[in-house]
Amino acid sequence: MARFFAEASDAVAVxxxxxxxxxxxxxxxxxxxxxxxxxxxxxxxxxxxxxTAAPTGVAASLGRLEEFAxxxxxxxxxxxxxxxxxxxxxxxxxxxxxxTMRRVEGTxxxxxxxxxxxxxxxxxxxxxxxxxxLARIHAIRPPRADLAFLAAYEEVGPTQxxxxxxxxxxxHPTPRPVLEWGVRxxxxxxxxxxxxxxxxxxxxxxxxxxxxxxxxxxxxWEFSGWGDPHEDIGWFCCKGWRFARxxxxxxxxxxxxxFYQGYQSESGRSVDPRRxxxxxxxxxxxxxxxxxxxxxRYMIGGRAQSxxxxxxxxxxxxxxxxxxxxxxxxxxxxxVIYRPDRRCSPSPATCC
Amino acid sequence: xxxxxxxxxxxxxxxxDVLLNDLMPxxxxxxxxxxxLVANSMAITEHEAISGAAPAxxxxxxxxxxxxxxxxxxxxxxxxxxxACDLRAGAFEEGEPRERHAHEILWRLTIVKLRNANxxxxxxxxxx
Numbered sequence: 001m002a003r004f005f006a007e008a009s010d011a012v013a014v015x016x017x018x019x020x021x022x023x024x025x026x027x028x029x030x031x032x033x034x035x036x037x038x039x040x041x042x043x044x045x046x047x048x049x050x051x052t053a054a055p056t057g058v059a060a061s062l063g064r065l066e067e068f069a070x071x072x073x074x075x076x077x078x079x080x081x082x083x084x085x086x087x088x089x090x091x092x093x094x095x096x097x098x099x100t101m102r103r104v105e106g107t108x109x110x111x112x113x114x115x116x117x118x119x120x121x122x123x124x125x126x127x128x129x130x131x132x133x134l135a136r137i138h139a140i141r142p143p144r145a146d147l148a149f150l151a152a153y154e155e156v157g158p159t160q161x162x163x164x165x166x167x168x169x170x171x172h173p174t175p176r177p178v179l180e181w182g183v184r185x186x187x188x189x190x191x192x193x194x195x196x197x198x199x200x201x202x203x204x205x206x207x208x209x210x211x212x213x214x215x216x217x218x219x220x221w222e223f224s225g226w227g228d229p230h231e232d233i234g235w236f237c238c239k240g241w242r243f244a245r246x247x248x249x250x251x252x253x254x255x256x257x258x259f260y261q262g263y264q265s266e267s268g269r270s271v272d273p274r275r276x277x278x279x280x281x282x283x284x285x286x287x288x289x290x291x292x293x294x295x296x297r298y299m300i301g302g303r304a305q306s307x308x309x310x311x312x313x314x315x316x317x318x319x320x321x322x323x324x325x326x327x328x329x330x331x332x333x334x335x336v337i338y339r340p341d342r343r344c345s346p347s348p349a350t351c352c
Numbered sequence: 353x354x355x356x357x358x359x360x361x362x363x364x365x366x367x368x369d370v371l372l373n374d375l376m377p378x379x380x381x382x383x384x385x386x387x388x389l390v391a392n393s394m395a396i397t398e399h400e401a402i403s404g405a406a407p408a409x410x411x412x413x414x415x416x417x418x419x420x421x422x423x424x425x426x427x428x429x430x431x432x433x434x435x436a437c438d439l440r441a442g443a444f445e446e447g448e449p450r451e452r453h454a455h456e457i458l459w460r461l462t463i464v465k466l467r468n469a470n471x472x473x474x475x476x477x478x479x480x
Contacts (some may be wrong), residue, residue: 166440169436175429175432175433175435175436175437176436177432177435177436177439177457177458177461178458178461178462180436180437180439180440181439181454181455181458183440184439184440184442188442246477
């Protein structure tokens, strides 16, 4: 590892002074690496993160070299991300591909961010900033030779996602009427395809770092791909990712207004609430199915399989590791259904 | 069958209380998440034991009502599966009363699940 760092940075020698596993990361392993570079552009002490695949991966996740390419594209586009440094798939170094990036300070703990009263006054501004960050991500558009490995939007659009949901439900041992109802609504309300942009696909509270009130990095790019820009907006706002503050519709941290305003100011494009609503419903179904998949991993693999993913899981059977949660993440169905005494139509109305 | 008191669910509640309030402070912080996993497993088991089969029976009854004669004699899983298939096919979209009835069942199904998994969430949101 030290030799790899030295060669990659043109240093004569590198000494590793610390290697600590970082918490979180159900699908990827993240390690805090402290290293002393003898000379070159990185001379001195460096605080890095090494990211590699955990034993329990998921098919939807990009490979590490691909994620590294996306991170580089985002960094070049001015998105606030940890600076990507080096990547390799040389099996001689640690037996699997990995990449390194600079370590950024702060916390990504969603329950802390959504609950800490000291943060409250700053949260609208943070939401506005996140809207701007998302707009910068969406400024990356196909075709891109450096991102040629990403599936074409026509292969991963809403119709294909709905088919994927149904295929999963067909193979699931327990019937899920609420999810069927939600998927049916999606099927009958698919909006026309828009010009695709780079979507983060997991842009939400819990995947950005705050150092105090300063945004230090957007994390976890493993699900990135081409998509509708409203897809990321719907994911950020959906009920499943509001944690302790269901009432704060933008990621549990603020109203939608500052988030949308930041996005619109930076992108020069309007947010279409109807499209957001569609993608928010889709986000809820996607989230519910991820929750069921996490449960499947426990049911099929037992404790050994569920442990690595349990910190960030969403199903009642697995999320028991997260007892402080008062958010809606305790039933796969909760985020999909709405109260029967409220009308739910394809409008920007809140339907909880 | 005659069972001694306290009941199994009361014992679970007691054990959970001991775990969270007496043992947790003695555990190293690195073991707290694991201890909470145990505590929450106990809570879900306790809620399920208390609620018993009644919530599922109520859902079954409502589905039988929805389907009328066609639902008679069908077991819970069969009816729920049929309900799921019909929802996929848009079978309740032809008129307001049936659609509303179907939606009320979906809502109650969700509340039943949350009552076991996280009653605190229901209480906090006025849905208990």
